[in-house]
Amino acid sequence: MSGFFSALFSALDPLCGPIGLFSLFGALVDNGSLIACGDAGWGDEIAFGVKITIGLAIVTLPVGLVIGFLIALAAQSEEKLLRLAAGIYTTIFRGLPELLTLFIIYYGLQILIQAVFAWFGYEERIEINAFFAGVVALSVVFSSYASEVLLSAFRAIPHGQYEAGDALGLHRGRTMRLVILPQLVRIALPGLTNLWLILLKDTSYASAIGLAEILRQTGIAARVSKEAFFFYFIACMLYLTLATISSVGLGFLESWAKRSEVRR
Amino acid sequence: MTAVSQLIPPRPAPASAKRRITGAKVAAIAVLALWALLAVALVLTVVNGWEEAKFLRYGPRYLHGLWTTISLVVLAVVLGALLSLPVAFARMSNNRVLNTVAYAYVYIFRSTPLLAQLFLIYYGLGSFRPQLETVGLWWFFREAWYCGLLSFVLNTAAYQAEILRGAIQSVPRGQHEGAAALGIPKYIAFRKIILPQALIVALRPYGNEIILMIKGSAVVSIVTVYDLMGETRYAFSRTFDYQTYLWAAIFYLAIVEALRHVLAFLEARLTRHLKR
Numbered sequence: 001m002s003g004f005f006s007a008l009f010s011a012l013d014p015l016c017g018p019i020g021l022f023s024l025f026g027a028l029v030d031n032g033s034l035i036a037c038g039d040a041g042w043g044d045e046i047a048f049g050v051k052i053t054i055g056l057a058i059v060t061l062p063v064g065l066v067i068g069f070l071i072a073l074a075a076q077s078e079e080k081l082l083r084l085a086a087g088i089y090t091t092i093f094r095g096l097p098e099l100l101t102l103f104i105i106y107y108g109l110q111i112l113i114q115a116v117f118a119w120f121g122y123e124e125r126i127e128i129n130a131f132f133a134g135v136v137a138l139s140v141v142f143s144s145y146a147s148e149v150l151l152s153a154f155r156a157i158p159h160g161q162y163e164a165g166d167a168l169g170l171h172r173g174r175t176m177r178l179v180i181l182p183q184l185v186r187i188a189l190p191g192l193t194n195l196w197l198i199l200l201k202d203t204s205y206a207s208a209i210g211l212a213e214i215l216r217q218t219g220i221a222a223r224v225s226k227e228a229f230f231f232y233f234i235a236c237m238l239y240l241t242l243a244t245i246s247s248v249g250l251g252f253l254e255s256w257a258k259r260s261e262v263r264r
Numbered sequence: 265m266t267a268v269s270q271l272i273p274p275r276p277a278p279a280s281a282k283r284r285i286t287g288a289k290v291a292a293i294a295v296l297a298l299w300a301l302l303a304v305a306l307v308l309t310v311v312n313g314w315e316e317a318k319f320l321r322y323g324p325r326y327l328h329g330l331w332t333t334i335s336l337v338v339l340a341v342v343l344g345a346l347l348s349l350p351v352a353f354a355r356m357s358n359n360r361v362l363n364t365v366a367y368a369y370v371y372i373f374r375s376t377p378l379l380a381q382l383f384l385i386y387y388g389l390g391s392f393r394p395q396l397e398t399v400g401l402w403w404f405f406r407e408a409w410y411c412g413l414l415s416f417v418l419n420t421a422a423y424q425a426e427i428l429r430g431a432i433q434s435v436p437r438g439q440h441e442g443a444a445a446l447g448i449p450k451y452i453a454f455r456k457i458i459l460p461q462a463l464i465v466a467l468r469p470y471g472n473e474i475i476l477m478i479k480g481s482a483v484v485s486i487v488t489v490y491d492l493m494g495e496t497r498y499a500f501s502r503t504f505d506y507q508t509y510l511w512a513a514i515f516y517l518a519i520v521e522a523l524r525h526v527l528a529f530l531e532a533r534l535t536r537h538l539k540r
Contacts, residue, residue: 077288079288081296082295084292084296085295095479096479096517097478097516098479104510111506201375201376202377205377207379215380222387228390229391229392232388239380243375
């Protein structure tokens, strides 16, 4: 059964499958052997990069959303100190360039882990996974922006909704889950859509710490084949395609979330 | 009928509510303690790793990098604003072709990463050296700084065009009609009636765009321009000293925070006639 599914997936692979873009392009066009899949061209390497880019963005999204949600809760709490703590977090990570955040976290985590290991008497050079560092850095950046979006969505929900939850005898957690969250999602979705598109673009920074995503793979291909314009153009087109697909998909999601509203 | 014959004697104030220790408070103190710990670690890293020689060697380079970053961003934002004007008007025009071209430009530059655009211009166009030499543009595409500037201008122009278009279209139609009813020529109506109202709306997005540009300008360090980030990477590659990145973080945070406050002040000042 699993063999059948893997065969199905490889047949429907949009880049390197039998009807994939790179395969068709490589077969039909004269210059196309550059991005043919297999040993002759760079198609499979670039397809791998696309997978890494999508994977990085998809792994980052839930982590960033959860952290962002917690920070938005903290930022609207009645506790002054908690608001201060949340404010410091968003100020720092919205003010730093994403590239710098990535380097600070990549090298900082290495130093931190080395220090902890040295504490236990284990002295060795440790290099952390670029994917992991990318997920941590991007979710930190994503969460600080998401917290602002979610905070303004929280403020758009009238206080009466909480009071109605109390009046129905719902526990605070249940009020949040059953009453507030569904409205919150609807209000915050356009902002979060924007953040997702920004996140997709920000994954390109991970190429600077050596993660084999789209830009790094096309960069290697460009350097080896000396066809820089061609390959970087392909990279841009891939990002463009990803953005288009996700904005269409998220548009459907938005109209689905709004299905209960009055149609105008 | 009753009358009050005696006053209620004074009583002590009610006991103040006990200050409870809530989960939120504990969490707040824990997180603040973490921030304080990180701040102490930052200061300790800088103090312990302080070396006069390093400071004298890399300090001026940082300032030079700061200057490169600021000049690059200022030039890019100003040139981008100029380029965004025709794009925004093309986007609003009724001409199908102009509209489509402008939309495609904005869409492409807004949905691809700045880093990829920079690589496409610097490495991609740079690979057409013979052709560029015959046209006489090689001096431009040879320099990473010019390529960085070009990609920033193209990128920010796309964003600024959308900001400008949104702002102009947010001015109510009645304003156009009112100007027409007064017999004011279209150009003057635009300059004296529409634009001032539009720019107030656009102020905040413009400020965000400048801040995004400052943060985005760090990518030029990857194509060997020694801006603030480039000098940081240079210093790190020579010393392997983590505090080089911390210094860069301090510089960037200072610029962005200062700019944010200046913009907030400007907005409060420019919209004071709208406050009730």
